[in-house]
Amino acid sequence: MIRVENLVKKYGRLVVSNGLNCRFEEGKITVILGGSGSGKSTLLRQLTGLERSDSGCVYFDGVDLTCASKKKLYEKRKKMGMLFQGSALFNYLNIFENIAFPLREHTRIAENVIKTIVTMKLEMVGLRGTENLMPSQLSGGMTKRVGLARAIVMDPKVIFYDEPTSGLDPISTGVIDKLIKDLNTKLNITSVVVSHDIESCFRIADKIIILFSGDIIAQGTVEEIKNSKDLRVKQFINGEPEGPIPFTRTDKNYLDELLTG
Amino acid sequence: MKFDILAYIGRFTLKRVQVLGQSGVFLLVAFYQAFLPPFRIRRLLKEIEFIGSKSFLIVFVTGLFTGLVLGLQGYHTLTQFGAEALLGSAVALSIIRELGPVLCALMVTGRAGSAIASQIGIMKITDQFPALEMMAIDPVKYVISPKILAGIISLPLLTAVFDVVGIMGGYLVGVKLLGVNEGAYFGKMVTSVTFTDIYGGILKSLSFGLLIAWISSFMGFTADPTTEGVSAATTNAVVITSLSILIVDYILTSLLL
Numbered sequence: 001m002i003r004v005e006n007l008v009k010k011y012g013r014l015v016v017s018n019g020l021n022c023r024f025e026e027g028k029i030t031v032i033l034g035g036s037g038s039g040k041s042t043l044l045r046q047l048t049g050l051e052r053s054d055s056g057c058v059y060f061d062g063v064d065l066t067c068a069s070k071k072k073l074y075e076k077r078k079k080m081g082m083l084f085q086g087s088a089l090f091n092y093l094n095i096f097e098n099i100a101f102p103l104r105e106h107t108r109i110a111e112n113v114i115k116t117i118v119t120m121k122l123e124m125v126g127l128r129g130t131e132n133l134m135p136s137q138l139s140g141g142m143t144k145r146v147g148l149a150r151a152i153v154m155d156p157k158v159i160f161y162d163e164p165t166s167g168l169d170p171i172s173t174g175v176i177d178k179l180i181k182d183l184n185t186k187l188n189i190t191s192v193v194v195s196h197d198i199e200s201c202f203r204i205a206d207k208i209i210i211l212f213s214g215d216i217i218a219q220g221t222v223e224e225i226k227n228s229k230d231l232r233v234k235q236f237i238n239g240e241p242e243g244p245i246p247f248t249r250t251d252k253n254y255l256d257e258l259l260t261g
Numbered sequence: 262m263k264f265d266i267l268a269y270i271g272r273f274t275l276k277r278v279q280v281l282g283q284s285g286v287f288l289l290v291a292f293y294q295a296f297l298p299p300f301r302i303r304r305l306l307k308e309i310e311f312i313g314s315k316s317f318l319i320v321f322v323t324g325l326f327t328g329l330v331l332g333l334q335g336y337h338t339l340t341q342f343g344a345e346a347l348l349g350s351a352v353a354l355s356i357i358r359e360l361g362p363v364l365c366a367l368m369v370t371g372r373a374g375s376a377i378a379s380q381i382g383i384m385k386i387t388d389q390f391p392a393l394e395m396m397a398i399d400p401v402k403y404v405i406s407p408k409i410l411a412g413i414i415s416l417p418l419l420t421a422v423f424d425v426v427g428i429m430g431g432y433l434v435g436v437k438l439l440g441v442n443e444g445a446y447f448g449k450m451v452t453s454v455t456f457t458d459i460y461g462g463i464l465k466s467l468s469f470g471l472l473i474a475w476i477s478s479f480m481g482f483t484a485d486p487t488t489e490g491v492s493a494a495t496t497n498a499v500v501i502t503s504l505s506i507l508i509v510d511y512i513l514t515s516l517l518l
């Protein structure tokens with residue numbers, strides 16, 4: 001479904017994607033794991049053509065998004081849904097209008113049908129009854145679920161989730177995990193999930209890609225990742241503070257920096 | 262040391278020229294998108310409501326008090342020469358040529374320009390533009406183009422309101438309060454105001470409408486994606502728009518006279 005070849009992205013001197021190669025199979029859930037700042041969101045933005053890459057290709061359905069015309073890109077976008085890390089709800093529209101928005105823009109569906117669809121999607125994320133609230137009146141976890149409802153309202157073929165469960169309570173996390181799984185199995189929707197929640201990742205993933213400061217350090221099935229011999233992978237999935245992955249970002253020695261002030 | 266200053270001036274100039282170029286491209290794209298189908302009439306009407314209708318009251322009050330003060334000041338100056346019969350044309354000319362377009366535009370900048378900049382800035386820091394992109398909707402076409410058209414449409418209408426209310430304000434003070442002859446007030450006005458004055462006023466208000474929507478949108482659109490960035494963009498939008506209005510007013514006036 002999506003094939004990434006030698007993808008490179010830099011912000012100034014910071015290399016955020018360092019020649020990535022990977023595939024996202026049709027009808028599968030692929031989870032991108034990685035620490036904060038490892039370039040997960042940036043990869044996701046490149047997969048959807050939101051961000052230009054410096055070099056390399058992203059083939060979506062056979063079309064290279066990195067050099068596609070705007071028309072082609074928008075055509076492909078109609079098959080994508082995305083849940084943003086910060087939900088990205090329209091702050092001037094209420095919950096109902098937020099979810100109805102893509103329907104109103106791209107279809108000529110009658111008002112009562114729109115109402116039915118929106119109600120169904122809200123029920124799926126467990127937020128029926130919030131239709132008339134504004135996004136600012138919801139909690140962080142609730143806005144995330146509304147964002148998800150909006151992402152699936154056009155019945156996309158591929159859904160990109162940027163940290164769908166971070167900041168959610170355990171029950172909501174379970175609900176969202178189940179939802180991602182259900183959408184995948186029942187409707188055969190390809191899913192790309194960015195996460196640093198190891199447990200929920202193991203629950204839902206068909207394939208896992210682990211990013212570390214712009215590089216893919218491992219990819220494979222859940223079993224393969226669990227049995228990986230790579231020390232960095234082990235450290236990451238066990239959440240150990242000490243190991244080959246440093247916690248700080250600079251190379252400067254801590255003691256030196258303190259002493260030289 | 263000397264060369265540091267030179268380098269600084271060079272960098273500063275380059276940066277300004279670059280921003281100027283960017284804002285020009287921004288405007289061209291927004292215009293181009295506005296005339297491509299699908300036309301978003303409902304979005305346009307919403308923006309006209311936001312920039313136009315919601316500024317009505319503030320423009321009305323400003324116009325009224327400007328007219329009242331002009332009536333008062335004009336009367337006291339003109340009576341010294343025994344020329345109070347000219348009050349009508351003095352009030353009308355200063356309002357139609359200058360005060361109407363300029364004051365109206367400055368009031369709208371304060372009310373709507375700041376709101377446009379902060380609204381767009383907030384959309385930017387909360388990822389609403391990429392969200393539109395993901396729905397295969399062009400953010401510039403959807404958000405910016407209607408605002409620019411609405412600015413160009415609203416300002417001449419608001420200025421017309423300002424002009425009428427201002428002239429009536431002058432009438433209230435001059436004729437009703439201070440006893441200038443009613444026939445003279447309006448009669449002199451009709452003979453001294455030419456169509457050039459009215460066209461000039463419309464041209465000015467069109468340009469100011471464009472300036473307000475353009476600069477405020479651009480400031481919001483290019484704001485740093487942080488809370489400080491948005492508040493700075495809002496302040497800059499008001500300051501830069503107001504100054505541009507005064508400068509463009511001078512240029513247009515010198516061309517029209």
Ligand SMILES: Nc1ncnc2c1ncn2[C@@H]1O[C@H](COP(=O)(O)OP(=O)(O)OP(=O)(O)O)[C@@H](O)[C@H]1O
Nearest residue numbers: 011014016034035036037038039040041042043085
């Ligand atoms: N627009 C930008 N300009 C400059 N640097 C950026 C920009 N966006 C991201 N970065 C940098 O790129 C790196 C990767 O950012 P990214 O948002 O992809 O991280 P992430 O893996 O999603 O982290 P998190 O889990 O915290 O969301 C970070 O170091 C960040 O500082």
Ligand SMILES: [Mg+2]
Nearest residue numbers: 040041042085
């Ligand atoms: Mg991220």
